[in-house]
Amino acid sequence: xTIEKVFGEVLKKKRIESELSQEGLAYISDLDRSFISMxxxxxxxxxxxxxxxxxSCLNIKPSELIKEVEAKVDSYK
Amino acid sequence: xTIEKVFGEVLKKKRIESELSQEGLAYISDLDRSFISMxxxxxxxxxxxxxxxxxSCLNIKPSELIKEVEAKVDSYK
DNA sequence: CTGTAGACTTCCGTCGACC
DNA sequence: TGGTCGACGGAAGTCTACA
Numbered sequence: 001x002t003i004e005k006v007f008g009e010v011l012k013k014k015r016i017e018s019e020l021s022q023e024g025l026a027y028i029s030d031l032d033r034s035f036i037s038m039x040x041x042x043x044x045x046x047x048x049x050x051x052x053x054x055x056s057c058l059n060i061k062p063s064e065l066i067k068e069v070e071a072k073v074d075s076y077k
Numbered sequence: 078x079t080i081e082k083v084f085g086e087v088l089k090k091k092r093i094e095s096e097l098s099q100e101g102l103a104y105i106s107d108l109d110r111s112f113i114s115m116x117x118x119x120x121x122x123x124x125x126x127x128x129x130x131x132x133s134c135l136n137i138k139p140s141e142l143i144k145e146v147e148a149k150v151d152s153y154k
Numbered sequence: 155c156t157g158t159a160g161a162c163t164t165c166c167g168t169c170g171a172c173c
Numbered sequence: 174t175g176g177t178c179g180a181c182g183g184a185a186g187t188c189t190a191c192a
Contacts, residue, residue: 003125003126003129004125004126007125021174021175022174022175023174023175031167031168032167032168032169033175034167034168034169034170034175034176034177034178035166035167035168037175037176037177038166038167038176038177040175041176044165044166044167045124045125045126045165045166046124046125046166046167047122047123047124047125047166047167047184047185048080048081048084048122048123048124048125048128048143048146049080049081049122050166050167051125051143052080052147052150061144061147062143062146062147063140063141063143063144063147064140066128066139066140066143067138067140069125069139070129070138070139070140073129098155098156099155099156099157100155100156108186108187109186109187109188110155110156111156111157111158111159111186111187111188111189112185112186112187114156114157114158115157115158115186117156118157121184121185121186122184122185123185123186124165124166124185124186127185127186
């Protein structure tokens with residue numbers, strides 16, 4: 001498992017929990033919808049600023065988002 | 078304060094605490110020394126994979142690194 | 155040991171369109 | 174609503190070299 005794939009899974013989960021569509025998240029985060037789609041599918045790797053932006057839109061701390069990613073990455077080892 | 082500037086400050090602090098030179102960190106993380114230099118000065122924004130790579134070299138969890146960044150960012154608000 | 159410059163390759167992130 | 178395609182500008186990250 002790659003970090004970007006796990007990040008995509010976590011992002012999708014958090015987005016669903018916030019009851020947002022990709023389009024809705026794209027709108028409030030001011031990121032492109034196709035980019036959100038690629039992030040969720042692990043086709044793109046976000047920069048630190050993108051991580052912070054998405055986190056605030058999902059009402060979660062960046063460190064908590066990363067923590068979930070790191071826990072999931074560790075579980076694959 | 079921008080996120081990348083704060084990240085650079087935290088990165089430098091952690092590197093010094095690990096008693097590593099930029100060159101040493103570049104070597105073990107397999108990143109370019111000039112890139113490490115620019116990261117520390119906030120001239121570049123790391124992607125999530127770079128954050129994970131640097132964290133493991135600094136013996137810290139990615140989420141803890143981000144946590145310090147987010148705390149410092151918040152302190153400027 | 156660190157900063158920076160330039161030239162380079164790869165990829166982030168945008169945009170419009172279609173399924 | 175989400176996946177994907179192609180084109181694009183700009184930025185991530187490498188490498189050499191010099192102060």
